[in-house]
Amino acid sequence: MGKPLIFITNDDGYSARGLAALIEIGRKFGNVVVIAPEQPQSGKSHSITMYNPLYLRTIRKEEGLEVYACSGTPADCVKLAFDHLLADRLPDLTLSGINHGSNSAISVLYSGTMGAAIEASFYGRPSIGFSLTDHSADADFRAASAIAETVVAKTLASNIEMPMCLNINIPVGTPEQIRGVRVVRQNEGYWKETFVRRQDPRGNDYYWLTGDFYNAEPGATDTDEWALDNMYVSVVPIQVDMTNHRQVATLGAIFNE
Amino acid sequence: MGKPLIFITNDDGYSARGLAALIEIGRKFGNVVVIAPEQPQSGKSHSITMYNPLYLRTIRKEEGLEVYACSGTPADCVKLAFDHLLADRLPDLTLSGINHGSNSAISVLYSGTMGAAIEASFYGRPSIGFSLTDHSADADFRAASAIAETVVAKTLASNIEMPMCLNINIPVGTPEQIRGVRVVRQNEGYWKETFVRRQDPRGNDYYWLTGDFYNAEPGATDTDEWALDNMYVSVVPIQVDMTNHRQVATLGAIFNE
Numbered sequence: 001m002g003k004p005l006i007f008i009t010n011d012d013g014y015s016a017r018g019l020a021a022l023i024e025i026g027r028k029f030g031n032v033v034v035i036a037p038e039q040p041q042s043g044k045s046h047s048i049t050m051y052n053p054l055y056l057r058t059i060r061k062e063e064g065l066e067v068y069a070c071s072g073t074p075a076d077c078v079k080l081a082f083d084h085l086l087a088d089r090l091p092d093l094t095l096s097g098i099n100h101g102s103n104s105a106i107s108v109l110y111s112g113t114m115g116a117a118i119e120a121s122f123y124g125r126p127s128i129g130f131s132l133t134d135h136s137a138d139a140d141f142r143a144a145s146a147i148a149e150t151v152v153a154k155t156l157a158s159n160i161e162m163p164m165c166l167n168i169n170i171p172v173g174t175p176e177q178i179r180g181v182r183v184v185r186q187n188e189g190y191w192k193e194t195f196v197r198r199q200d201p202r203g204n205d206y207y208w209l210t211g212d213f214y215n216a217e218p219g220a221t222d223t224d225e226w227a228l229d230n231m232y233v234s235v236v237p238i239q240v241d242m243t244n245h246r247q248v249a250t251l252g253a254i255f256n257e
Numbered sequence: 258m259g260k261p262l263i264f265i266t267n268d269d270g271y272s273a274r275g276l277a278a279l280i281e282i283g284r285k286f287g288n289v290v291v292i293a294p295e296q297p298q299s300g301k302s303h304s305i306t307m308y309n310p311l312y313l314r315t316i317r318k319e320e321g322l323e324v325y326a327c328s329g330t331p332a333d334c335v336k337l338a339f340d341h342l343l344a345d346r347l348p349d350l351t352l353s354g355i356n357h358g359s360n361s362a363i364s365v366l367y368s369g370t371m372g373a374a375i376e377a378s379f380y381g382r383p384s385i386g387f388s389l390t391d392h393s394a395d396a397d398f399r400a401a402s403a404i405a406e407t408v409v410a411k412t413l414a415s416n417i418e419m420p421m422c423l424n425i426n427i428p429v430g431t432p433e434q435i436r437g438v439r440v441v442r443q444n445e446g447y448w449k450e451t452f453v454r455r456q457d458p459r460g461n462d463y464y465w466l467t468g469d470f471y472n473a474e475p476g477a478t479d480t481d482e483w484a485l486d487n488m489y490v491s492v493v494p495i496q497v498d499m500t501n502h503r504q505v506a507t508l509g510a511i512f513n514e
Contacts, residue, residue, distance in 0.1 A: 045302035045332075046366045053455070053463035075302075075367075079466060083450040108499050109303045109375070110332075118366070122447035151512065158511050164504070166512075183509040185500040190379035193340040198310070206310035209329075209336060235512050237504035242365050243442040247421070247494035252440040254415050255408065255423075255492050 003064075004030030004156060007091035007120070009077045011041040011099060011112025014059055014069040018098030018132065021141045025149045026095060027064060029156060033086060034059075034067040035077040037112075042101070044112035046119065047073045056080060074116035082123045093155060094120035097130035098144050104133070104169045104224040104234060105187040105213065114167055118238060121165035126155050128166045133228060143178050144170040147233050151181075165238040171228045181233040187223035188216040260321075261287035261413060264348035264377070266334045268298040268356060268369025271316055271326040275355035275389065278398045282406045283352060284321060286413060290343060291316075291324040292334040294369075299358070301369035303376065304330045313337060331373035339380045350412060351377035354387035355401050361390070361426045361481040361491060362444040362470065371424055375495060378422035383412050385423045390485060400435050401427040404490050408438075422495040428485045438490040444480035445473040 006026040010019045014036035026032040035056070049072040060067040068085070070077045074096065082090060096117040103111040117129035128151060132144045147170055155164075167186075171178060191211040198206055220226055224234035263283040267276045271293035283289040292313070306329040317324040325342070327334045331353065339347060353374040360368040374386035385408060389401045404427055412421075424443075428435060448468040456462055477483055481491035 040308065043305040043307040045304040045372065047302040047304045048300040048367055048466060050300040050466070051297065053465050054452075055461065055463050076466065079450045080452065080464065084452045084464065106379075106497060109497060110305055112304075115302065122363075150514075154511055160508070160511070161504075164508075165501075166508075167499075181512055181514045183505055183512050185502065185505055186498055188498070193336045195311075195337065195341045204312065206312050207337065207341065208310050209305060209307070209333065211336075235508065236499075237501040237508055238499045239501035239504075240363060240366060240499070241443055241445070242424075242493075242495045242497070244422075244494040244496035245442065247418075247496075248440055248442055251417070251421075251423075251492065251494055254411055254417070255438055255440050257407075257438045 004092040005089060006030045006032050007081050007086065007094045008032060008034045009036050009074055009096050009116045011037065011044060011074045011116065013037050013040045014067065016100065017141060018100055021098050021145045022095045022148065025145060025152055028149065029152055031064045033081065035070050035081050035085065037074060037077060038069045038071050041074055041112040043110050044073045044115060045110050046075050046115035049073060049076050054080060074112040075119045078116050078119040090123055091125060093125060094127035095130065098141060098148065099131035100139060101131060101135040102133035102169055103129065103131040103167060104228055105189050106191065108167050108186060108238065117165050118240060121163045124162050126160060126164040128155065128168060131169045133169060134172045143173060143175040146175050147181065167236040167238050169224060169228055169234045171231050173231060177231060178233060179231045181235060182227045183235045184222055184224050184227050186236050187220060187225035189214050261349040262346060263287045263289050264338050264343065264351045265289060265291045266293050266331055266353050266373045268294065268301060268331045268373065270294050270297045271324065273357065274398060275357055278355050278402045279352045279405065282402060282409055286409055288321045290338065292327050292338050292342065294331060294334060295326045295328050298331055298369040300367050301330045301372060302367050303332050303372035305332050306330060311337060331369040332376045335373050335376040347380055347382060349382060351382065351384035352387065355398060355405065356388035357396060358388060358392040359390040359426055360386065360388040360424060361485055362446050363448065365424050365443060365495065374422050375497060378420045381419050383417060383421040385412065385425060388426045390426060391429045400430060400432045403432050424493040424495050426481060426485055426491045428488050430488060434488060435490060436488045438492060439484045440492045441479055441481050441484050443493050444477060444482035446471050
């Protein structure tokens with residue numbers, strides 16, 4: 001058997017501090033291979049690169065650790081790992097992150113971190129996306145790292161039914177301030193944007209996208225938003241059936257012919 | 258009340274033939290506003306543009322029709338429509354496509370066409386993504402157009418409970434060859450990639466992503482793959498709760514603390 005093989009990626013790019021935190025944790029449990037984007041890929045969702053070829057650049061190679069940078073998206077990184085670089089020995093576990101910024105609620109859909117974690121789960125091995133609800137460059141990763149280490153240990157030790165893909169968000173705080181971990185569901189809601197309009201030096205208008213999350217169920221006590229608001233780590237198990245099954249029954253009467 | 262306001266976008270770009278087909282249909286039912294990407298955006302999923310500002314360029318403005326090109330992704334186009342350009346009068350219906358190529362099964366997750374349709378459904382108005390299972394430049398849109406027109410008429414005439422977002426795929430064939438329309442569920446499966454490795458003139462390896470769909474339930478008779486294989490148009494109602502609810506119960510015992 002040997003040591004577990006742990007694949008790590010992210011959406012903030014190969015030099016991000018959150019990635020370094022996951023590499024440190026991964027090495028405590030097994031051999032680590034990293035393919036992470038050359039460039040920041042926040043908001044890249046589940047995108048894949050169709051019109052350009054992908055480059056893989058070796059960043060670091062030593063006993064138990066290989067790091068590559070990929071010119072594509074987080075999902076591309078996973079595909080290059082599972083269908084090319086590591087196709088002969090699939091990783092036992094995939095970690096994505098630690099993202100700089102929250103990916104709770106509907107943000108799971110826009111998140112490159114979670115795009116990668118979801119993609120990895122298609123290969124029948126567990127995958128976990130980690131996000132710290134702090135966008136700042138000097139974010140404190142201590143609590144997030146301690147939690148990630150515990151989650152990785154539990155995942156490797158447990159016999160969890162596949163597919164398993166976890167969306168884990170960690171509130172900002174010291175390890176002492178965080179009250180615990182809660183497996184919860186995705187909170188309903190969406191992002192409402194305010195566009196900041198400016199003019200470039202040639203007189204053309206341009207817009208910056210800036211949004212606020214609208215919480216459609218502020219009273220819920222079993223969701224990721226509730227957990228984070230109450231200083232718990234949120235763990236949402238992810239699945240990829242987008243079907244609205246209730247509507248399959250009702251809409252047939254309108255559209256079937 | 259006046260005429261319905263119909264917003265149209267796509268992921269193949271503002272000059273795509275599939276978009277022209279939807280504009281023609283939209284104008285039969287109401288006033289049409291189009292914001293479509295400047296560049297092809299296939300495989301862009303639900304991505305949004307975080308690191309660059311967005312430009313809107315006027316392509317065409319006439320009675321009942323406005324067309325703009327946007328420098329961003331399909332989801333950006335929708336956000337610019339609903340939270341900026343049309344914020345004072347939200348569209349009554351959003352159409353996305355007609356995509357050149359299938360977006361059935363798990364492809365809904367990678368699709369820019371569906372990223373836009375899903376985003377539009379957050380605003381409480383119906384949205385429909387259309388895809389023709391034919392990537393070729395000279396694809397025949399006649400059957401797809403006839404079906405899209407019927408679906409739009411039914412949607413505007415019916416009192417469907419919101420949110421409503423439909424993922425509609427149309428098999429390749431003449432109108433006579435298409436056997437009907439079926440509201441179905443998303444087929445399980447994933448894309449397995451084969452990377453084509455080449456060398457650039459400077460001696461660096463690069464990779465083209467090319468994949469095949471693995472059908473995890475080839476015997477199913479109630480899915481979009483089944484419908485398309487049997488020359489039916491597939492209609493999958495989409496929802497965005499990614500929670501694996503069954504696992505919320507079981508994984509709490511492992512991860513809660």
